[in-house]
Amino acid sequence: MKIELIELVEIRLPLVRPFRTSCASDTERHTFLLRVVTDAAEGWAEFGGDPEPLYSAEFAVGAERVLLDHLVPRVTALHRPSAARIAAALSPVKGHHMAKALLETAILDAECRAHAMPLATYLGAVRDRVPAGVSVGITDTIAELLKSVSGYLEQGYVRIKLKIEPGWDVEPVRAVRREFGDELALQVDANTAYSLTDAEHLRGLDEFGLVQIEQPLGEDDLRGHIELAKLLRTPICLDESIRSAREAAAAIALGACRIINIKPSRVGGYLEARRIHDICAAHGIPVWCGGMLETGIGRAQNLALAALPGFVLPSDISASSRYYAEDLTDAFELDNGCLSVPDGPGSGVTVRPAALGRYAVSTRKLYKRG
Numbered sequence: 001m002k003i004e005l006i007e008l009v010e011i012r013l014p015l016v017r018p019f020r021t022s023c024a025s026d027t028e029r030h031t032f033l034l035r036v037v038t039d040a041a042e043g044w045a046e047f048g049g050d051p052e053p054l055y056s057a058e059f060a061v062g063a064e065r066v067l068l069d070h071l072v073p074r075v076t077a078l079h080r081p082s083a084a085r086i087a088a089a090l091s092p093v094k095g096h097h098m099a100k101a102l103l104e105t106a107i108l109d110a111e112c113r114a115h116a117m118p119l120a121t122y123l124g125a126v127r128d129r130v131p132a133g134v135s136v137g138i139t140d141t142i143a144e145l146l147k148s149v150s151g152y153l154e155q156g157y158v159r160i161k162l163k164i165e166p167g168w169d170v171e172p173v174r175a176v177r178r179e180f181g182d183e184l185a186l187q188v189d190a191n192t193a194y195s196l197t198d199a200e201h202l203r204g205l206d207e208f209g210l211v212q213i214e215q216p217l218g219e220d221d222l223r224g225h226i227e228l229a230k231l232l233r234t235p236i237c238l239d240e241s242i243r244s245a246r247e248a249a250a251a252i253a254l255g256a257c258r259i260i261n262i263k264p265s266r267v268g269g270y271l272e273a274r275r276i277h278d279i280c281a282a283h284g285i286p287v288w289c290g291g292m293l294e295t296g297i298g299r300a301q302n303l304a305l306a307a308l309p310g311f312v313l314p315s316d317i318s319a320s321s322r323y324y325a326e327d328l329t330d331a332f333e334l335d336n337g338c339l340s341v342p343d344g345p346g347s348g349v350t351v352r353p354a355a356l357g358r359y360a361v362s363t364r365k366l367y368k369r370g
């Protein structure tokens with residue numbers, strides 16, 4: 001495979017409703033897609049980050065810079081570029097997992113398409129359908145929250161995740177439990193909003209039988225999570241803290257978490273995501289696939305990953321309509337609480353030119369051969 005062209009397409013898609021977490025409030029998804037054209041096929045990927053470094057240290061303009069100056073030159077210098085060779089080629093560059101994931105994923109998509117192989121098959125999928133969870137943002141009132149959860153349950157989502165922060169935790173969880181009952185698979189995500197001194201307060205969540213509490217403490221606070229895990233009955237899941245297979249192995253060995261949220265973009269791509277899946281499977285640690293409000297491009301690829309055998313908990317992969325009035329691909333729809341894993345070559349989806357025309361705000365060439 002020879003790389004002919006690498007192009008970045010900046011997109012802005014309005015969200016159907018604002019999405020508020022303990023670290024940010026978004027009304028649109030403003031990010032970029034990467035298009036890699038090779039002599040054999042074309043591949044697409046979606047940047048996991050945002051314009052501002054509020055969830056992760058990475059952000060769109062920084063990623064563009066590091067791609068242009070440091071990542072793209074290393075990859076285009078490869079004699080035979082292939083997805084499996086990207087990580088080693090990029091390893092001299094420290095960090096920047098989301099930017100690296102973008103490049104590796106677009107090449108992986110092209111490579112799978114060149115072999116007419118679905119990404120799900122390449123990764124080792126064992127399922128055709130994936131149970132869909134939904135991540136529910138912080139709202140102004142409990143009444144508003146109950147209304148939105150009720151809407152999602154009517155649509156068939158099989159698991160509800162509530163975003164929490166200090167001042168919005170025990171009460172919303174109590175209200176959702178009271179309204180929808182103890183059978184509802186319910187979990188919370190703090191996006192690093194607490195510290196170990198909040199342990200006593202967080203114990204107040206134990207009575208609600210939550211599936212997990214995601215990332216209560218800081219990204220770099222492994223020690224804090226180890227201590228907190230001894231104090232809570234609710235299982236701790238790590239999101240932001242897990243950026244590699246090595247960090248996953250350490251967190252498991254040290255007892256910092258009982259569940260891991262695998263986000264391909266955060267960990268540098270689908271190949272590292274699969275390694276984390278394998279390590280977790282070997283340790284009996286359940287995993288699920290996290291999301292970054294992806295458009296159909298990234299969501300299709302996440303579905304391929306979530307079809308692996310260790311993904312035993314519902315993922316944050318919802319239908320297109322939960323995010324966007326119009327998606328960039330054909331819409332993903334819920335069928336009995338599940339989404340279908342695309343079975344066409346590569347990610348199995350294509351960008352609809354008309355939609356891209358409406359939501360692309362600029363295009364930049366990062367590389368052209370010759």
Ligand code: OSB
Binds near residue numbers: 135189191293294317
């Ligand atoms: O912590 O999982 C998170 C979205 C943006 C940043 C961080 C997170 C999220 C979500 C959205 O929870 C999940 C989705 O894409 O449906």
Ligand code: MG
Binds near residue numbers: 214
């Ligand atoms: Mg999270």
